[in-house]
Amino acid sequence: MTLTRRLALRLGGVAAALGALALLPLWVSNPYVLSVLTLAALYAIFASSWDILSGYIGQLNFGHAVFFGVGAYTAGFLGPHLPPLLVLPAGALAAVFFAFLVGLPCLKLRGPYLSLTTLVFPLILERLAFTFRDVTGGEYGLRVEPPLSGPGLYFASLALLAATLAVLLAVAESRLGRTFRAIGDDDLAAMAAGINTTRYKLGAFVLGAALAGLGGVLYAYHLRHVGPEVFGLFTSFAIVIMGIVGGMGTIIGPAIGAYFLTLLGESLREIETYRLLVYSGVMILCVLYLPRGLWSLGEALPALARRLRRAPAR
Amino acid sequence: MSALLAVERVTKRFRGLTALSDVSFEVARGEMAVVIGPNGAGKTTLFNVITGFARPEEGRVALAGEPVAGLAPHVMVRRGLARTFQIPRPFKSLTVGETVALARPSAAGNVLGVLGAPGPGSAERVLRLVQLWERRDEPAGTLSQGDLKLLEVARALATNPALLLLDEPYAGLGPGEMARLTRVVMDLHAAGLTLVIIEHKLRELMKLTRRVIVLHYGEKIADGTPAEVSREPRVLEAYMGGRGGMASHA
Numbered sequence: 001m002t003l004t005r006r007l008a009l010r011l012g013g014v015a016a017a018l019g020a021l022a023l024l025p026l027w028v029s030n031p032y033v034l035s036v037l038t039l040a041a042l043y044a045i046f047a048s049s050w051d052i053l054s055g056y057i058g059q060l061n062f063g064h065a066v067f068f069g070v071g072a073y074t075a076g077f078l079g080p081h082l083p084p085l086l087v088l089p090a091g092a093l094a095a096v097f098f099a100f101l102v103g104l105p106c107l108k109l110r111g112p113y114l115s116l117t118t119l120v121f122p123l124i125l126e127r128l129a130f131t132f133r134d135v136t137g138g139e140y141g142l143r144v145e146p147p148l149s150g151p152g153l154y155f156a157s158l159a160l161l162a163a164t165l166a167v168l169l170a171v172a173e174s175r176l177g178r179t180f181r182a183i184g185d186d187d188l189a190a191m192a193a194g195i196n197t198t199r200y201k202l203g204a205f206v207l208g209a210a211l212a213g214l215g216g217v218l219y220a221y222h223l224r225h226v227g228p229e230v231f232g233l234f235t236s237f238a239i240v241i242m243g244i245v246g247g248m249g250t251i252i253g254p255a256i257g258a259y260f261l262t263l264l265g266e267s268l269r270e271i272e273t274y275r276l277l278v279y280s281g282v283m284i285l286c287v288l289y290l291p292r293g294l295w296s297l298g299e300a301l302p303a304l305a306r307r308l309r310r311a312p313a314r
Numbered sequence: 315m316s317a318l319l320a321v322e323r324v325t326k327r328f329r330g331l332t333a334l335s336d337v338s339f340e341v342a343r344g345e346m347a348v349v350i351g352p353n354g355a356g357k358t359t360l361f362n363v364i365t366g367f368a369r370p371e372e373g374r375v376a377l378a379g380e381p382v383a384g385l386a387p388h389v390m391v392r393r394g395l396a397r398t399f400q401i402p403r404p405f406k407s408l409t410v411g412e413t414v415a416l417a418r419p420s421a422a423g424n425v426l427g428v429l430g431a432p433g434p435g436s437a438e439r440v441l442r443l444v445q446l447w448e449r450r451d452e453p454a455g456t457l458s459q460g461d462l463k464l465l466e467v468a469r470a471l472a473t474n475p476a477l478l479l480l481d482e483p484y485a486g487l488g489p490g491e492m493a494r495l496t497r498v499v500m501d502l503h504a505a506g507l508t509l510v511i512i513e514h515k516l517r518e519l520m521k522l523t524r525r526v527i528v529l530h531y532g533e534k535i536a537d538g539t540p541a542e543v544s545r546e547p548r549v550l551e552a553y554m555g556g557r558g559g560m561a562s563h564a
Contacts, residue, residue: 175416182405182416188367189403194391194418194473249407 007173010252014165022158025151034154038222040262041157045164045215047242047254052168053204054240055249056177058184059107063118064239066102066125067095067209069230071216073129076142076226084147088217095213099206107201110187119236126231141227144220157218161255164211168251171207180204181249234276241283247293256294317376318343318477318508319364324373324383326359326532333359334370335532341477341525346499346509348519351529352552357512358400360529361479364510365397366390377477378422394422394476398469398483400512402462404454410465411450414440417472437472444468444498460491467498478502480511484518492518528552 021037028034050064071091078087098121106117129136136142148156171177179200183190187197220226229235238261246257261282265275286293317340326334334356341347349357362368364375366387375383377393385393405413414437441447444464449457457465463483470478480499484492496518503509503522513519526543528536536546543549 178408178412178416181407182413185405185407186403188387189399189405189469191367191387192365192391192397192399192403193416193469194388194396194420195416196386196388 004173007169010169010173011166014162014169014252018158018162018165022155025154031150034150035222036262036266038154038157039266040259041154041161042215042219042222043238043242043258043262044255045157045161045218046212046239047246047258048161048164048168048251049208049211049215050239050243051248051251051254052171052180052208053201054243055251055254056172056180056184057201057204059201060115060240061118061205061208062115062236062240063102063121064208064212065122065231065235066098067212068216068219069122069125069226069235070094070098071213072144072220072223072226072230073136073142073216074213075217075220076137076144077135079144079220088214091217092210092213095209095216096206099209100202103202103205107198107205122231122236123233126228129228129231137227139228141225141229144224144226146221146224148221153218153221157215157222160214160218164215165251165255167211168207172251176200176203184249237276238279241279244283245279245286245293247295250293250295253293253295256298260294317341318345318378319510320374320376320379321360321364322374322376324360324363324370324375326356326363326368326370333532334363336373337529337532337534338373339527339534339537341508341510343476343508344506345525346503346511346523347525347527348523349510349512349527349529350514353514354531355529356532357529358481359532361397361481361510361512365395365479388418391418391473391475392420392422394420394474395479396423396470396473396475396477397479398463398466398481400481400485402459402466404457404462404465406453406455408454409451410446410454410457411437411441413454413465414468414472417469419472419474420476421474423474423476436474440468440471443471443501445494460487460494463487464491464495464498467495471502475507477508477510480509482512482514484513496522 024037025034046064046068050061053059054061071094074091074094075087078090082090102118102121106114109117130138146153179195182193183195183197183200190197242257242261243254245261246255247253261279264282265278268275268278290296319341322338324334324337325332337360349360351357359368363370363383366382366385366389369384373383374381377395382390382393405416408416419436438447441450444467446461446464446468449461454465463486467480467483483495487495499509499511500522511519520540524539526538526540527534528543528549530552535548535552536543
C-alpha cells in the first residue's frame with residue numbers, strides 16, 4: 001500500500017475537516033448541539049463503512065443496520081459485564097460474525113438479488129429482538145450505561161470516524177480497492193481475470209461490518225439505550241440515502257452525506273414524522289441534478305479554482 | 315497426454331434448446347485451433363462450458379489431463395485457462411495499465427515466461443505486445459472498440475495462461491487493428507501458447523491455422539485442415555444457406 005498523491009490529499013482533507021470538528025466544543029457548549037454532532041459522526045461511520053461494498057463493488061446493501069445494530073446490542077448485553085475497551089472489539093466481532101452469516105449465503109447471488117436479500121436480514125433481527133424479549137428487552141430494548149458522554153463521547157466518535165475513513169481510504173486506493181472496483185465494473189470480467197469475486201465481496205462485507213460494529217457500540221452509548229428500532233426500515237434506508245446523496249464509491253462522500261442529512265433532519269425536527277420523506281426528496285434531487293452526489297461538488301471546486309486563477313492572468 | 319485441452323461428448327441445454335450436442339475434440343499443446351460456424355452454432359456456449367462460465371449437462375472437459383468441468387471461472391484461470399469476451403468487458407473505472415496489473419497470473423502458463431519472467435514488468439511486456447503501453451494511463455472505458463478488443467487479449471495474457479481462448483477477436487476491428495491482432499496471435503503461437511479462436515470470418519486466420527473445427531446447430535460437423543474442412547459436404551451444406559456459402563467466410 002503506497003501513499004499516492006491522491007490518497008495523501010484525501011487523508012489531509014479528512015484530517016483538516018475532523019480537526020475543525022474536534023475544535024467545535026471550544027465554542028459550542030450547548031449539549032443538544034454536541035449530541036447532534038455526535039450522531040452525525042456516528043452516521044458518517046455507518047455510511048462510509050457501507051460504501052466499501054455498496055459503492056465500490058456496486059452491491060447495494062440495504063441491510064447495513066444489521067451490523068451497527070448488532071454492535072449496539074453487544075453494548076447492551078456486555079456493557080454491564082465487560083470493561084468498555086473490550087466492548088468495542090466485541091461489537092466489531094459480533095458484527096463480523098453476522099457478516100459471515102449473511103454474506104456466505106447472499107454473496108453468491110449477483111446483481112439485484114443480493115440487494116433484495118440484504119433487505120430481509122435487519123427485519124429478521126428486528127423480529128428476533130421482539131421474540132426473545134427475556135434477553136433483548138423486547139420493544140423496550142436495553143438500557144445502556146455509557147462510560148463516556150458529552151464531549152468525551154463526541155471525541156471518541158470523531159476518533160473512530162477518523163480511523164474508519166483512514167482505513168477505508170487506504171483500502172480504496174490500494175490494489176484491493178481496485179479489485180473491488182473491477183468487480184463492481186464487471187464481475188464476469190473480473191472472474192475471467194482470475195479474481196475470486198465471492199471472496200472479495202465477502203471481504204468488503206466483513207470490513208464494512210467490523211467498522212459499523214464499532215460505531216454501533218458508540219451509537220448505543222449515545223442513545224443510552226438499544227431497541228429493535230435500530231433494525232427498522234428507516235435506519236437501513238437512511239444509510240443508503242446518505243451514501244447516494246454524498247456520492248457512492250468515494251468513502252468521504254457518504255460521510256459528508258451523513259453529516260448533511262443528519263443536520264438537515266435535526267433542523268427540521270418539528271416535522272420529525274416526515275424525515276424519511278425529506279431524505280427521499282433530497283435523494284431524488286441528487287439523483288436528478290447531482291448524480292455523483294455532494295462529493296462531485298468538491299471535485300468541481302479545484303477546476304473552478306484553476307479557472308479563477310487563470311482568468312486574471314489574461 | 316499430449317492433449318492440453320480435451321472436450322469429451324459435451325452436451326449443454328438451455329431449457330428445451332440443445333446448444334451443444336455431444337461435442338468432442340482435443341487440442342494439443344502448442345496448437346492453434348479455429349472454431350467456426352454460423353450464428354447460433356454454439357461457439358460461445360462451447361467457450362462458456364470450457365471456461366467454467368456454464369456447466370455442461372453431460373460430458374467432460376479436461377485441461378492437461380485433469381477434469382475441470384464445473385469449476386468456477388477464476389479457478390480455471392488459476393489452472394492456466396484464459397478467455398476473452400466477444401463484446402469487450404472493460405473495467406471502466408480502471409486505467410489500461412491497472413486493468414492488466416489486476417489480472418491474477420497463474421502458475422500453470424508459459425506466456426509471461428516467454429515474454430520475460432512473470433513479475434512487476436510483465437504488465438508492461440503484455441501491453442507492449444498489444445501496442446497499448448503508450449495508453450496505459452488512460453481510463454479503459456475511453457478506448458476505441460479495436461483497442462478494447464486488444465485490451466481483452468492483454469488482460470487474458472496477464473493471467474499467464476497455458477491455453478488462451480479468443481471469442482471472435484476480429485469482430486468489429488478495422489483493417490489496421492486486424493493486422494495488429496494477427497501479429498499478436500502469430501507471436502503468441504510462435505511462442506508456444508495454445509490457442510483456440512472462435513471466428514465468424516475465417517479469411518484472417520485461414521493463412522495462420524492448420525486446424526479448423528466447424529460447429530453447426532450445436533454439433534461438430536467437421537474437424538481438420540482448412541482445405542479438408544472446406545471440402546466437407548456437410549460444411550458446404552451448412553454454409554449454403556448463407557450468402558455465397560463458404561467462400562465468403564474463407
